[in-house]
Amino acid sequence: MKGIELINIGDEILRGEVEDENSRFISRTLLRWGLSLQRISFLPDDEEKIVDEIREATERSRVIIVCGGLGPTPDDHTRRAISKALNIPLEISVEAGEEIKRRMLRFNASPEIVEEQCKLPVGARAIFSKRGSAPGFLLQKEESLIFALPGVPSEMREILLKSRPQLLKHIKPSQQTFLLETHVCGLCEAEIIKKLQPEVDLNKLAFYPRAEEVRVVIKGKNEREVKEISEKIKEILGSSVYEKSLSEEVGKLLVEKNLTLSVAESCTGGWVEEAITQVPGSSRYFLGGVVAYSNKAKVDLLKVPKEVIEAYGAVSAECAVQMAQRVRELFGSSLSLSVTGIAGPTGGTREKPVGLTFICVSSSKKTMVKRYIFPGERSEVRKRAVRRGLNLLRLFLLEENF
């Protein structure tokens, strides 16, 4: 049962200087094609070690993806290492050479670089990227297929996607796995599991909790299966579950109902509005908002009555309600959302600890305010407030008639 392995080349990841962006893309892409990785490794820019690893890999794997080290500098060892490990000499492939020369002219590089990047193991099949100069290549040696990919993420992605037919010719998809992502806000992982357990096969699900939201990955044999499971989850969890990001869900509902939105934020400092405007076309429903960070701004600009802040404080249900109602009037929007809280690390008291947050959604017909105490550090509290705020708005849009 020989499978696929991925060998990444480069000191920078072993030293923690950069994050590995490639492995996740490669593993998810293969999974969609019905292929799964059996191991991933990271090796330094050390030719001998790469040679040894490739030799061992040909013993244990049918397909060996080698990612990185295809550049033209002396510390790029992958071409030479593959050549040594498989005992196949490097040559300037005519086909690749012509193509690379054309590209080099375009990228304005020197002839030595062209020369170096043209040298592929004899019999290798080059795959070019529109974005960069180093081609990837496929090379068969006995049972094994070696697949070299450049380490630059955008080039790697393009070449990997192009290689699909060749890869699937060499290794049979064991079982194609379809993935479908869905999200839950307002229930923790344990609660979700408890509710789903009697009716859904938990082996088909993976749960990834993050601040105030659980990402649920559904795995199935085909599209129908994952969709059926997804429907079942929706049936059981109801409005807690949604498909896309909270901002997209909110945007979709606002467009459907032909409504506009404004926002007043304090502790989240603009993050709610940033999240809403991540969605292309959000100008159709989002008019704008006020980041009323200081109390003076809450009073002068948002027109929150001074007496409300004096009597209840800026972090209070009363202030949140005022912020939402006033911002809605200021912008003339159909709906508004407000957030006020204590993000920390300082500013907490016994009665009003760090994490205390009030979130309010308001329309001309109804105003709803909720109180939360979010755990975690400053950025965590803020992120939780953003998610909960958007979710409250989503639920308001689902439940109310406009």
Added chain:
Amino acid sequence: MKGIELINIGDEILRGEVEDENSRFISRTLLRWGLSLQRISFLPDDEEKIVDEIREATERSRVIIVCGGLGPTPDDHTRRAISKALNIPLEISVEAGEEIKRRMLRFNASPEIVEEQCKLPVGARAIFSKRGSAPGFLLQKEESLIFALPGVPSEMREILLKSRPQLLKHIKPSQQTFLLETHVCGLCEAEIIKKLQPEVDLNKLAFYPRAEEVRVVIKGKNEREVKEISEKIKEILGSSVYEKSLSEEVGKLLVEKNLTLSVAESCTGGWVEEAITQVPGSSRYFLGGVVAYSNKAKVDLLKVPKEVIEAYGAVSAECAVQMAQRVRELFGSSLSLSVTGIAGPTGGTREKPVGLTFICVSSSKKTMVKRYIFPGERSEVRKRAVRRGLNLLRLFLLEENF
């Protein structure tokens, strides 16, 4: 020359379901201690494969860190695999058992889980975390030291940091590498290299370009060396270079000069303000701002003259200047920043393409406006605008007298 390797256990990373958060923390921590990783691998939850890998690892490495698979469920194989690979039986360690029982009472877990997690290879030294139930452990077998860590990032980090003395007893720091990060905005990688090359050893530097900012990592033998290089870089690149994040740099300067700030944003939708308020204590200088996403909001709320928008458009130097000046008046701040642009994907024209952005900084004495065309997709354009906006503000604060 046997070194250190890291073996990560778990299907979820091989399937691309979660991002690997642990390897980068481990590699950077070791580097700070003068230790460097020679390889990293990821294996599935497959006992036989883990056993084989640990056996091979003891041949090639002096320290083998095994991360993950310490939980109490049947698909957690690490304890058994280490026991088999090294031929050392598992036993319920009295010392660990007592400690785990205490913890289990606290975490409210069942006795079977306690039992299972108490079983460590004979002679192993348990290291506990305050956060979770599974202890890590250190185990010496002949030349090799096996170090098992839980996969939960917060627990892993705590246990790794605690293990420093034991690790350094077993393996000598070859050469402690000190890392210092610094940042450059306004110059691309090639320009930076060209300027630094004559005077700085480029082997001591690593460059990581991201949107409108290059992260420069300085590597040296000791703190003095990296500081010297950092000073040299500052000397050559001048005000393009800064140490911390742009928000922190801006915050530091505003506090030093005792100034306050307000912001008016359009295309960045709140992101500039979100970035500014990431910094704890930003309420000392940040009063607030307006996200004037619609033109109506620019006119009604920000008081940008309607005629300006009609004559020049909302994405224009004239509008940016009005936005900055008006928001400064509205909030009564010493300084203000405004951003207006076309983030895309739609909304671009031939004269005003997607990416066109105007950024303005204004004080009572001076108003400065700049025009950019940022490449990339919506989120890229927005991120570039945020960074450039903050950098313009930073330079304004550095250069002007208040």
